[in-house]
Amino acid sequence: MGLMDRVAMPQPVKFILNWGRKYSLWVMNFGLACCAIELIATSTSVHDFIRLGVIPFAHGPRQADLLVVAGTLTDKMAPALKRVYDQIPDPKYVISFGSCSNCGGPYWDSYSVTKGVDQIVPVDVYVPGCPPRPEALLHGIIKLQEKIGKEDIREKWSGKLTQPAVTT
Amino acid sequence: MASSRSPLSPPDIGERIRAQFGSDVKSVDEVFGHAVAKVDPGRYREIASFLRDEPDLDFNFFDFLTAVDFRPKGGGFEVVTQVYSTRHNHSARLKVECDADDPRCPTLEDVWPGANWCEREAWELFGIVFEGHPHLVKLVLPEQFEGFPLRKDFPLMTREVKPWPGEAEGVEE
Numbered sequence: 001m002g003l004m005d006r007v008a009m010p011q012p013v014k015f016i017l018n019w020g021r022k023y024s025l026w027v028m029n030f031g032l033a034c035c036a037i038e039l040i041a042t043s044t045s046v047h048d049f050i051r052l053g054v055i056p057f058a059h060g061p062r063q064a065d066l067l068v069v070a071g072t073l074t075d076k077m078a079p080a081l082k083r084v085y086d087q088i089p090d091p092k093y094v095i096s097f098g099s100c101s102n103c104g105g106p107y108w109d110s111y112s113v114t115k116g117v118d119q120i121v122p123v124d125v126y127v128p129g130c131p132p133r134p135e136a137l138l139h140g141i142i143k144l145q146e147k148i149g150k151e152d153i154r155e156k157w158s159g160k161l162t163q164p165a166v167t168t
Numbered sequence: 169m170a171s172s173r174s175p176l177s178p179p180d181i182g183e184r185i186r187a188q189f190g191s192d193v194k195s196v197d198e199v200f201g202h203a204v205a206k207v208d209p210g211r212y213r214e215i216a217s218f219l220r221d222e223p224d225l226d227f228n229f230f231d232f233l234t235a236v237d238f239r240p241k242g243g244g245f246e247v248v249t250q251v252y253s254t255r256h257n258h259s260a261r262l263k264v265e266c267d268a269d270d271p272r273c274p275t276l277e278d279v280w281p282g283a284n285w286c287e288r289e290a291w292e293l294f295g296i297v298f299e300g301h302p303h304l305v306k307l308v309l310p311e312q313f314e315g316f317p318l319r320k321d322f323p324l325m326t327r328e329v330k331p332w333p334g335e336a337e338g339v340e341e
Contacts, residue, residue: 076310109326111317112309 022148023053028064032071035098042134061087178203230282244268
């Protein structure tokens with residue numbers, strides 16, 4: 001990314017840049033199960049996450065900044081999630097929404113369910129619940145924005161953070 | 169009149185099947201308002217065609233097909249087929265037993281095309297081979313999946329760590 005990679009950002013510039021980025025998150029809807037309904041409810045007028053700067057919904061992964069995985073990820077679907085994640089341009093963020101995508105949830109002993117999307121993509125914020133209420137997603141988005149606000153953009157763009165955090 | 173609706177009671181349906189096929193129908197029961205017939209694998213397809221073609225029965229809709237693993241109780245596999253008549257509003261269930269070690273069952277794909285996917289699913293989940301099926305490949309499981317996950321001996325992590333304690337005392341089936 002040129003100058004940004006080589007020079008440590010002065011704090012005011014870093015603040016302005018992160019402030020701009022955290023309130024403009026185009027969200028990619030990766031709804032897989034009932035949690036997707038809560039995600040969509042969060043986007044509609046009652047809960048309305050546009051007031052937090054989260055814009056529903058990106059037309060495709062190439063226009064998105066934030067991927068919300070909402071629902072049960074199966075082993076068969078996992079390659080599709082990886083592909084969608086890879087298509088999102090950096091810097092990108094992932095929210096794992098609901099018990100199924102966090103850890104398998106009620107399907108934790110199933111033969112077909114991936115126990116945690118963090119095996120496939122790196123997750124920034126986990127929202128627990130089965131399903132979580134829309135308020136929980138709003139809270140998760142605020143936590144993500146706090147994280148973006150403190151972020152060092154050089155580290156984010158270094159590519160080191162795009163690997164799944166889970167160790168085998 | 170072709171569209172006239174005259175539902176048969178479950179005992180009547182069982183009686184019709186028994187009258188046509190005699191001792192090849194091992195048992196006829198009524199379970200929760202459905203006629204259930206255990207039939208001989210050799211005449212399974214014939215009985216299915218009879219159910220479809222007989223005007224009084226007219227089972228024109230294939231409802232579902234699944235299987236049960238009775239091996240822990242000393243049996244084999246059982247293929248369960250439910251069919252329904254949209255004209256008469258009655259239904260029937262066929263059960264056919266398969267071998268425990270090499271489960272095989274005739275296909276109903278040419279009788280009701282709706283059986284195609286159900287049989288593929290039963291094949292991949294239970295390992296029952298449907299003889300004569302035109303396209304027996306995996307339907308819902310990933311292609312590289314190994315094993316038959318709905319068999320009772322398919323390993324699941326919790327049961328490896330701690331076996332199922334069994335039914336609580338005093339609880340009958």
